[in-house]
Amino acid sequence: MPASPSTARAINDRHALNLLQERGPLTAGQLKQLTGLSRPSVADLVERLGDSGLIGVVGESGEQRRGPNARLYGIVADRAHLAALDIRTHGVSVVVTDLVGTTLAEASAPIPEGARSGPSVERAVALLEEATREAGASALHSVGVGAPGLIDPVTGVLNGSTGLPAWHRDLVGVLRERLPATVLVENETNLAALAEQRVGAARDRDTFVLLWLGLSVGAAVVLDGSLRRGASGGTGEIGFLPVPGTKGLPSATECGGGFHALVGSAAVTALAAEHGLSARAAAHEPAAAAHIRAAARALAPEGGAGSARGQAAARFLDALAGRLAIGAASVAAVLDPGCVVLGGELGEAGGAALADRVAARLAALSPLATEVRAGSLGGGAVLRGALLMTRDAAQDEVFAARGRLG
Structure with missing residues (x-):
């Protein structure tokens, strides 16, 4: 049964909006070529979307001639404002963007360990409000939150976990109560995997596992392009994996007796000390990341790889790679993902020097061919993933509203 004219228009409008989202501003001629629609149909489409306030003329193409086809049409970025939050054990980071993801304001603030939940929540909310004002936004359409802990796959509720501050869960509840915006919550490691897949080290993979290596340890599983959360949202709680050593x-x-005890930030810092290594961490960075980065640099030709420090750095990275390979081998044996990304601050810090060592040790432990890559986004992957999640959801809602009107 053929689609009705209104349904066909809605489908064409959504297709055009998706193209503008993925490719950026396009001319009417480019929209005609990409959609396969006739010139009159594209003209009607552009007029409808323009009248609805979703797209507008944002410039002109490089063509010499003037006319409608030379105009560049793009999504009206200020149609909606979005925010993303990365809440960690000791602080919170915020970014506010427009509908296409352009950063308008960003901020971060520490929250002292052991601070009471009420003041901590208010500090986080105030940071979001300050960033929203700085961005010039009167209101937020959607807010995405990345947090450690389990996210119930049915209710979307952040479940309390032992060792995590109470203000994490309280903050999500307060945001949902106070804001007219849609508030989305996702596990931090899952968001990091989303970011690495869309704009990072796993852009060419639809099946992979991300090992999150930061203050804590986790994993995210992406199979055939879909994130797997599990029955309780606990897929990837690899820190609890019983392992030798x-x-x-x-x-x-x-x-404490699981994989976390081998490769958590505190364990890696202790391992570096055992090898006589020390380094100064940057602000808001796990100390272990500084040790790994310094060791990787010591192995570079200009770092004096043959020196005593270079040899100690090599032994340290070899030992760490052996530990990481244990967890990676367990993942490979169960899931056979073909690719493991070492994400988080520690994975990025180690770069190829660490990833190549893990790959070599993994090959000795597992018969399954598994590529090992260093994550490219580091700790910023969580905020980037939260923003991508929020932008996708907001655009779906805004574009779907256009479809209902069409």
């Missing part, structure tokens, strides 16, 4: 076993409330 620890002093005990993890429990339902404590991952």
Whole structure:
């Protein structure tokens, strides 16, 4: 049964909006070529979307001739304002953007360990409000939050986890109560995987596992292009994985005896000290990331790889790679992802020097061919992923509203 004229118009409008989202501003001629529509149909489409306030003329193409086809049409960026938050154990970061993702304001603030939930929540909310004002936005359409812990896949509720500050869960509730905006919540590691897949180290992969290496340890599983969350939202809680080399076993409330005990930031810092290495961490960076980065630099030709420090750095990275390969081998044995991305601040800091070592040790542990890559976005992947999630949801809602009107 053929689509009705109104349905066909809505489908064509959404297709054009998706093209403008993915490719940026386009001329009417380019829209005609990409959609396969006739020139009159494209003209009607451009007029409809322009009248609805979703697109507008944003410039002219490089063509010499003037006329409608030389005009560049783009999504009206200020049709909606969005925000993304990355909430960590010791602080919060915020970015406010327009509908196409252009950053308008960003800010971050520490929240002291052990601080009471109420003041911590108010500090985070105030930071978001300050960034929103700086961006010149009167209101937010959607807010995306990246947080550690389990996100219930049915309700979207952030479940409390042992060891995580109470203000994390309280903040999400307060945002939903106070803001007229849609508030979305996702696990930080899942968001990092989204960012690495869309704009980072896994852009050419639709199946991979991201190992999150920061203050804590986690994993995100992407199979056939889809993020897998599990029945309780706990897919990727690899910090609880029982592994050799620890002093005990993890429990339902404590991952100290699991994989976390081998490759968490504190464990990596201790391993660096065992090899006589030290480094100064940058602000808001896990100390372990500084040790790994310094070791990787020491192995570069200009870093004096043959020196005593270079040899110590090599031994440290070899030892760390051996630990990481244990977790990667467990993941490969169950999922066979073909690719493991070492994400987070520690994965980015190690770069190819660490990733290549992990790949070599993984090849000795597993018969399954598994590529190992260093993440390219570091700790910023969470905020980037939260923004991508929020932008996708907001555009879906705005574009769908256009479809209902059409």
